[in-house]
Amino acid sequence: MSKMTKRQANPSFGPRGGPGAPIQKAKDFKGTFKRLIGYLAPYKWRLAAVFGTAVLSTLFTIIGPKILGKATTKIFEGIVLKMNGVPGAGIDFNYIARILVLLGFLYLFSSLFTFIQGFIMASVAQKTVFQLRKEAEAKISRLPLKYFDSTTTGETLSRVVNDVDNISTTLQQSLTQIITSVVTIIGVIIMMLSISVTMTLILLLTLPLSGIIAVLVAKKSQGYFGAQQKVLGQLNGHVEEIYTGHEVVKAFGQEQKAIEEFDEINEQLYQSSWKAQFISGAIMPLMQFVNNLGYVLICVVGGVFVANGRITVGDIQAFIQYARQFSQPITQTANIANILQSTIASAERVFELLDEQEEEAESEKPISIEHPKGYEIGRASCRERVSEA
Helix, strand or coil: CHHHHHHHHCCCCCCCCCCCCCCCCCCCHHHHHHHHHHCCHHHHHHHHHHHHHHHHHHHHHHHHHHHHHHHHHHHHHHHHHHHCCCCCCCCCHHHHHHHHHHHHHHHHHHHHHHHHHHHHHHHHHHHHHHHHHHHHHHHHHHCCHHHHHHCCHHHHHHHHHHHHHHHHHHHHHHHHHHHHHHHHHHHHHHHHHHHCHHHHHHHHCCHHHHHHHHHHHHHHHHHHHHHHHHHHHHHHHHHHHHHHCHHHHHHCCCHHHHHHHHHHHHHHHHHHHHHHHHHHHCHHHHHHHHHHHHHHHHHHHHHHHHHHCCCCHHHHHHHHHHHHHHHHHHHHHHHHHHHHHHHHHHHHHHHHHHCCCCCCCCCCCCCCCCCCCHHHHHHHHHHHHHHHC
16 A cells, blocks of 8 residues: 555656656657557558548538539529519529439448448557557566556556557547548638639638647647546556455555545546646637638628629539538647547557566576486485485
8 A cells, every 4th residue: 555655656656657657748759650650551551442432532522512502503593584584584493403413422422432431440440459459468468577566557457448449549530530631621722712712812811820729729738638648547556456455455444545545646637637628629619710700701702702793602602611611621630639649648658568678588498308317316315314324
């Protein structure tokens, strides 16, 4: 009990990466990221398939608003001609029907490719995580006793279970989101430029402000996410040692002290967790505020352009949809930046476990005694002693 208290109270106690080690952020972000990517190398062709399906799915989605804008323009023109009393004027429903059928096929294929990319990526993520868990399990059996003497079991379990699960979630979800977000941003910009260069530049003016917000929020929340993972390991270690040593705690009357230690660590976890979640959650309303400013400017300028005949009503509708599609991947990218920081911190904790100094293995070629005669030697020695007596 006293040893556990000492380990948790003293940050300098224990090996690197131990329960008291300050893990504010990844010490080597680039190196850890490259090492993590190395685990995905055996699945490069599957990842290429994921990339291809993600691009196709996103492209089909991007084309949709442009085609739908043509239907809106056709409806608007038909209504205007009919209101002006043009003979035989009206809405061309056959044209509208063809547009709707085309849109239906586009969105169907987009959904199909999205399903395929999710299926492949789930397989890659689980196999990668399986390899990490397999290496961690093998590593634990090769660690010396001094490691377990200075590191709580809960801290080790936190790295093998919680941190690996964090990596699994990022590989399975965030990796495909990064691909689709980048393709969406590029594709939407191209489509917006084809409608109006002026309105596109107005929308792009909001990007620097969005980028500043994303960087500031990610930098602020990064430390709290790292502290959250560290304190979670401390809490797991405390609970594990108290439960396994329950008889000792009861025998020495340390129940109240154990409860006080739990409350203290739990409070630290609460403070780190709510701050990390609150700060990372603030990115959505802040980004939405910036996006709304862009929408207002686009609507005003677009209305003027429609009145002057520079663009059609369908184009302004399509542009507003593209503006919404443009803001979504920007927001996703900002959220993924927070998730990536937490994931790299978790990966570094797992790699620290895998890099721990191992116990020296026994010789692979032990000395072999061809004719051992321990019993005969012992009997002869006994006879000599008897004769001497």
